[in-house]
Every structure is written in structure tokens, then in C-alpha cells.
Amino acid sequence: MSNNNYFSGLFFGIKSLLIGLGVTMKEFFTRKITEQYPENRKELKMFDRFRGRLIMPHNENNEHKCIGCGLCQMACPNGSIKVTTEMLEAEDGKKKRSLVKYEYDLGCCMFCELCITACPQGAIEFCTDFENAVFDRAKLVQQLNKPGSKVAEKKPVAKPVAPAAAKPVTEAKPVAPAAAEPATEAKPAAPAAAKPAAPAESAEAPVEKKESNPETPAAV
Amino acid sequence: MNTESIVFLVLAFFVALFSVLSVTTKRIIRAATYLLFVLFGTAGLYFLLGYTFLGAVQIMVYAGGIVVLYIFAIMLTGKTGDAKQHTLTVGKRAAALVAALVGAGLLMFVIITHQFVSQQLGADITNESAAPISQIGSSLLNAGEEGNLLPFEAVSVLLLACIIGGLIIARKR
Amino acid sequence: MFDFKVVTNWIDTLLLSFLPGWAATLVECVLVALAIITLYAVFAIILIYMERKICAFFQCRLGPNRVGKWGSIQVLADVLKMLTKEIIDMKNVDRLLHKMAPFLVIVASMLTFACLPWNKGAEVLDFNIGIFFFLAAGSIGVVGILLAGWSSNNKYALIGAMRSGAQIISYEVSIGLVMLTMIVLTGTMSFSEICQQQADLGWNIFRGHIPAVLCFIIYLIAGNAECNRGPFDMPEAESELTAGYHVEYSGMHFGFYYLAEYLNLFICAGIASTIFLGGWAPFHIPGLDGFNHVMDYIPGAVWMLGKTFFVVFLLMWIRWTFPRLRIDQLLALEWKYLMPMSLVLLVLMAICVSLGLTF
Secondary structure, eight states: OOHHHHHHHHHHHHHHHHHHHHHHHHHHHSOOOOOOTTTTTTTOOOOTTOOOEEEOOOOTTSEEOOOOOOHHHHHOSSOOEEEEEEEEEOTTSOEEEEEEEEEEETTTOOOOOHHHHHOSSOOOEEEOOOOOOOSSGGGGEEEOSOTTOEEOOHHHHHGGGTTTOHHHHHHHHHHHHHHHHHHHHHTTTGGGOOOOOOOHHHHHHHHHHHHHHHHHHHHO | OOHHHHHHHHHHHHHHHHHHHHHHOSOHHHHHHHHHHHHHHHHHHHHHTTOHHHHHHIIIIIIIIIHHHHHHHHHHHOOSSOOOOOOOOHHHHHHHHHHHHHHHHHHHHHHHHOOOSOSSOOTTHHHHTOOOHHHHHHHHTOOSTTOOHHHHHHHHHHHHHHHHHHHHHHHTO | OOOTHHHHHHHHHHHHHHSOHHHHHHHHHHHHHHHHHHHHHHHHHHHHHHHHHHHHHHTTOOOOOSSSGGGTTHHHHHHHHHHHSOOOOOTTSOHHHHHHHHHHHHHHHHHHHTTSBOSTTOBSSOOTTHHHHHHHHHTHHHHHHHHHHHHTTOHHHHHHHHHHHHHHHHHHHHHHHHHHHHHHHHSOOOHHHHHHHHHHHOOHHHHSHHHHHHHHHHHHHHHHHHTTOTTSOGGGOHHHHTTGGGTTOOHHHHHHHHHHHHHHHHHHHHHHHHHTSOTTOOOOOTTOHHHHHHHHHSOHHHHHHHHHHHHHHHHHHHHTTSOOOOHHHHHHIIIIIIHHHHHHHHHHHHHHHHTTOOO
């Protein structure tokens, strides 16, 4: 250490120490952000991006957006999602896939959000609930679609896009009611729901749907 | 028998006990610790006499300095346990005995022949003997009649020699 | 100012009225010892609580808030827990030294604690060489730490003790020099006289102006290092040495180290407030007699404690701001910066005093 460095280093050091002291003193008087959890349970609001557990939002008519394509199941690295679907014949004779049961195992989930990015419909999302503790591991396996729910009609979704993309709207219209009706019937028969999946032909239907759908959000 | 004598006896017993312990123990670090207590006891004697300056010096220099130095040296050099006992040869034993006897005889001679200031150690002596710190300072750094500047500086030469010696040992590596 | 000697003299005459002289002295000694030990424990609890709260606030947290209102009896609960914990005997330790080391540390801490002047006439150990005795008693603590490290038969403890020894011995040099500088200003080593002088003439930090302020800063740094507290807590650097020299201690033996650490902080702050900030001397502004008169009504003990806790807060602020130093940086700070600076300040103060440049 040369003579010049000695004093300049000393004063630089003192200056930087004082800056540090200033920072902590400011911190000393800032409002504390600690949430006192059990007491403020009523008004506690988790931040929006917190990933508590997976949910499938339903609207007021008990309708969800899941078309049962199974992409989330495939995207999940831990296999915590299990989608059960059945094939139903629509009025126009087209076979149509429909969701029977959407099972989600919270115990296996690692909250990576890959399922949500994979979903073409935006049907699932993470909510900010965090009180997920249960006494039995079996209770961690949740069914996300509510009993008696059906897939939402395309209309409300497509409405804002209507002028831009007229075609998907017309296409979707006949499909929706057809899919909706059998869903209610299928519910009681849920355990036996795994009807022999119709081969090749039916597999194409969701693919078509999927292709048409990404356009609508894009148009919005 | 007044209070001072009782305290003196307690302190003297304390010093004697730990002196014996410090030479009879087989573990070197314990010997250093017992030595620490001997020095505390000595400091206690100074405090009993009201000579607080010397008592504080005793604690500061010996307890805080020398013993810490000993313990540091033991920690740096000794192995844990240091269980290996050296059995002394007959010649060494005889030499130690002679040295101890000669030392004891010398000490006894000095104590017996020395004329103490007052054979009757009264209670009133305690507060009068406490010299003010300014007097100690001026006498220590005074080159005049009652001054002790020369021994003071001579001691600093000793310390200088120690520093130089330390530097030379350290540089050899 | 209220002179506490009134109380002590009253107790003295009361005891002498029905006891012989030696018994009265004995009873007084026991009373004083009890008072000191009680104060020691109470201040330890207050300081630990304060440390936890202040640390939390510096880190934008709330700190303990579950046990009692605002967590106020959290520390008491911790003390009870500590008292009930088992003191574990380990294999291959030097049992005698292992058990004795915490007591050496706490005895050193209590001896220095007894040096503090609480009020006018309320000094426990008040020699004419007060500051020197304080330094001497403080140096016993090092032995306790070294013995703890050695006797634990644990390499972490040993390394921690070595570091602690090197650190304390090094920083004692600049503490001694800084105190010497202030003794040059005051001309006395007795704590009671230093306080009385400051009550009459003004606080030393104002009387000694520039050198005194710099000395105060150096004292704070060196004192913090002397207490083994962050940013100088190398001996306990928990990330590398687990807990340093007291890693093998449990129960109340560990508690003694913990107590001594906090009380050393308090003592360090107390000595700083005695030597630099006037001890029990109230704050006076020359010329404003009305203001000075009001200040005189505040008891000396309140002044003393107020100043001490202010300095404690400063030290905690330092602790929770700066990262830990490396051992070579730590020694470089002392030997390359603090010690030369305090030597220069000693000369500067001597010049100031001899030329009459102090107030």
C-alpha cells in the first residue's frame, strides 16, 4: 500500500461506511412489511404472482374453459395432473371430446406453471391460497372441475374478436351446446367414464380446436 | 485478629495452594491457569494494602499479558493432552532439590534479616500508603534526584531487543 | 444534583447502629454485590431484547412479538429455557478448565461492570486509578475465552479462541491509547472525578473538540471489536466456525458467555458515555441558566443510562450494517489505521492541553 493510497483509501472507506449506515438508518424507519399471519388472516392478501395451488375458474353458470385436450397432463413433469375425458357425439354427428374429471395432485406439484403455459384455453391458473395443509395425503388429490360443470360456450369468449375473426365463431357455435348437454349426463357415470377412447378420428377434433383457438387470443 | 489479618490469611492460603498446584500438576495448561490464580492472589494482597496501582498493574501485566502469552504459546505448540511424562534422571532431581533448598534458604535469610518498616501492621496503614498516580508518573519519568528514568529506559531497550529478536526469527522462514 | 452518598451513608449508619464494624462492612458488601448482580441480569435481559428488536427493525422485520406484548417477555422465557437446559459433559475435555472458563469471563465482565459510575456518589469500585483498573479487569476475560477454546478439545473452538485472543489483545492497544488521550485531557483516572469534572466544565467530547470526537469514534470501533461483536465477530463467525470458542458449551455455561457478551457491550457503551459524554453529568449549555437548571432536575442515573443506551444503539447500528471482516483485514484495521491514528491523537491532545486549546 503506497502512501497516496493510504489516505485516499481511508477516506473512501469512511465515506462508503457512512453510506451504508445511512441505508440501514433509512431502513430502520421504513414501515415493516412483515405480515402477522394468524392474526391478520381475514385481511391478508397474498401477492398476485404467488403460486398456491392449481384451480380451474368457473363462471357463474358453472362453466369452465377446459376442453380436455390433455396438454397440461403431458406438460406436467411430475405427473400431478390427470385428465379424464369422454367422446361425445355432437348434433351434427361430429365426435367431440369432453372433460369428465380433472384431477390435480397438490402433493406432487412443484408449481412450475408449465401446465398453465401449455393450456390453449387459459382454463387453469394458480390461485394465491396457501393454507393447503391436510391431515391425509389422499386429500391432496383434488378434482378441479366442479360437479355438474360444463365447458363454456365459445360465444362469450369469442365476442370481442367477432369482427376480426368471424370464422371461428361460427365454427364454435354449434359445437358448444352439443358438448355441454352430455357433460351433465356423464357426471353421475364418472367412475365408469373412461369410455374406450375413440381412435384416430376423435383425436383430430381437439387438435383442430386447438389450432383455431390460439388465434383468438392473438387477435385480442 | 482483625478483618485485615483474616483477609490476608485467606489470600495467603489461596496463593500458597495454587503455587503448589501449579508446580505439581501434570498438564501444562493447568499449570498456567493455576499461575493465573497465584497472580490474582498477589494482586489481592496489593489491594488489601491499599496499593491499587500495583494491584492493577499485577492483573494487567501478569494476568492479562503474561499468562495470556503463556496460554497462546501452549496452544500453538502443545499437543492436546500432552500426556507424555518425562521421568527425571537422578542428577536432575538432585540439582532441583539443591536449587530449591538454596532458594528457600536465601529467601528465609532475606526475610529474617530485613527490618520491616513497621512490625505492627495496623489498620491505618492501608490508606496512607496509596501513592497518587501523578506522583508515580513523575517519579517514573524523572531524571532528577528521586527519578527512575534510567531504569525505565533500560527496560524499553529490553523490549526493543525482544522486538528485533522476534523479527529476526520471523524473517528466517 | 442529588448525591447518592446520602443513601449509602444512611444505610451505613443504620447498620452500624446495631452491628459491629466488620459485620456492617460485610453486610454492605453483600448488599452491593446483590445489587450489582441484579442489575447485571436485568441489563442483560433488556439488552438482548433491545438487540433483537433493533436488529429486526434494521432488517425491515418486526422481531419477537409473540411472548407478551410486543414480545417483551420473550427474553425472560429464553432465560428460563437456558436455566433448565442440561449442562453436558463431553469426553476428552479438560473438565476443570472447561467448567471454569465461563466463570472467568463472567467475573471479568462483572468487575468491569462494577466500575461504572451510576450517579453522583453511586460508584461501586472507585479507585484513584479507575480507568487503569477497568482495563486490567477487562483483560481477564481473554484468559477465559482462551481456556474455553483450549479445554473444549474442538478445532472450531480452538480457532475461535485464537482469533479472539489476537483480536482482543490487538484492540486493547488502541483502547488503552484512546483512554490515555482522554486522561491527558482530564488529568485524573478516577471515574468519579472524571464525571464531577464534566459536570462542572462540560462534557469531555465538547471540551476536547476535534481529538476527543475522533477518539470517541476510535473507541467505538475498538470497543466493538473488544466485545467480539459484529462486524468484528470473527471468533464466533457462525458460517465457518459454528460458534467459535463456546461451541461445546450448553445450558447456563453457554448462558454466561451470552450474558457476558451483552454486558460487555453495555460496559463498553457505559465507559464511552462516562469518559466522553459526561457520565451522570447533565447536559448544559453555557449561558442558558434556565435550561441548565431544568436539566439538573433529571437524575444522574437517568442521564447515565440514557447516554449508555444511546451508545449501545450506535454500536448495534454498526453491527447490523456492516459485513464481517476477514481476520487479516481485522488486524490491518487495528495496526495500520486505528493504532497510528490514536498515537497521533494522543500527541494532538497533549499539544492542545499544553497550549490551553481545550475548553
